[in-house]
Amino acid sequence: MRALIQRVKRAEVSVAGEMVGAIGPGMLILLGVGMGDGEADAEWLAAKCARLRIFDDEEGQLNRSLLETGGGALVVPQFTLYADSRKGRRPSYTDAAAPEDALRLFQLFCEKLLEQGVGVERGSFGERMEVELVNDGPVTLMVETPE
DSSP states (O other): OEEEEEEEEEEEEEETTEEEEEESSEEEEEEEOBTTOOHHHHHHHHHHHHHOOOEEOTTSOEEEOHHHHTOEEEEEEOGGGGOBOSSSSSOBOTTBOOHHHHHHHHHHHHHHHHHHTOEEEEOOTTSOEEEEEEEEEEEEEEEEOOO
16 A cells, blocks of 8 residues: 655645535545455554654644644545556556555545544545645655555
8 A cells, every 4th residue: 555645734635616525734644455455454644643653742843743743634545656667658556456446445544543543534435536734844755554
């Protein structure tokens, strides 16, 4: 699994002009599920995101986690994180999980974040979405589950 994480002041996601999820300060997590990913990957990545120290402490150092700040997470499914664009001009998505597997693991990832104590808002799986955000820092990280 891959998560492109952006520390945000606020973020929201809309489908067909209607907002389906929004957070204040916290993380926008664009989540990609790859072929071969499983439940252990979703659990590991959720724990990593909840505890990742990318928020400022009192001295302006990146020493606080989402759990420590009480921020929310807006999780948006994004199969394009598994695009392979090394050949030609049209990316290949053969490394992305099948939609039914990706949906199951997307939902499990969100549930595991909730179990960690993180407030979770979600994008709509399989829908064309518009995402708005105010990146804070900017702080943007790619996190992948171990091989």
